[in-house]
Amino acid sequence: MPKQNTRERRRLNAVDYFLIIAAILCIAGAALRVVIGNAGGSLSSPVVQEDYIVSFKIENIRRTSTEYLTEGEEFYIESTKQYMGKITGSVATSPALFYVEDANGNYVLTDAPENGDASREDVHGTMLVSGYMSESGFLLGGSTPIAANKDLTLRSKNLSVKIIITDIAKAS
Numbered sequence: 001m002p003k004q005n006t007r008e009r010r011r012l013n014a015v016d017y018f019l020i021i022a023a024i025l026c027i028a029g030a031a032l033r034v035v036i037g038n039a040g041g042s043l044s045s046p047v048v049q050e051d052y053i054v055s056f057k058i059e060n061i062r063r064t065s066t067e068y069l070t071e072g073e074e075f076y077i078e079s080t081k082q083y084m085g086k087i088t089g090s091v092a093t094s095p096a097l098f099y100v101e102d103a104n105g106n107y108v109l110t111d112a113p114e115n116g117d118a119s120r121e122d123v124h125g126t127m128l129v130s131g132y133m134s135e136s137g138f139l140l141g142g143s144t145p146i147a148a149n150k151d152l153t154l155r156s157k158n159l160s161v162k163i164i165i166t167d168i169a170k171a172s
Contacts, residue, residue: 049130049142051171054085056163058123060096060112066123068159075127075154082141084154085129096120128171138168 058069069091075084095111098120102108112120131140140146146165153162 055167063119078153078155085127088128091125093121
């Protein structure tokens with residue numbers, strides 16, 4: 001009588017192969033993360049923000065409001081409450097420009113008349129902001145796109161103004 005083998009040979013099925021492949025991929029992924037992560041080339045690494053100087057103008061503002069546009073004054077974007085930056089250097093003021101109709105019915109650009117504290121002025125200044133320059137333009141704080149000729153309504157603790165961005169340059 002032939003001898004019966006009590007040991008049965010076990011074969012690998014599809015689930016076993018799946019588990020083995022998954023384990024190998026996990027180990028390879030962890031090793032890759034260690035190698036790439038230490039080299040600083042990770043795809044998920046945060047963007048490095050740098051300081052930039054944003055030049056701006058404010059048109060037709062009340063003369064008394066210019067007292068709050070001093071160096072170091074911090075501003076926030078009114079709609080999102082995001083920190084914009086702080087005024088650097090002094091701001092330049094000039095009488096506001098507006099159009100008046102002359103005797104011939106033509107419109108002429110002229111300075112706003114002197115009217116004490118209620119006089120209207122135009123302001124030019126700069127602001128130190130933080131962000132980075134991407135392929136598609138400047139991103140304030142890494143997320144909010146701003147560009148030349150864009151208007152923003154900003155708020156400080158004492159003042160709310162609408163600015164027009166005139167230039168963005170890297171701070172030296």
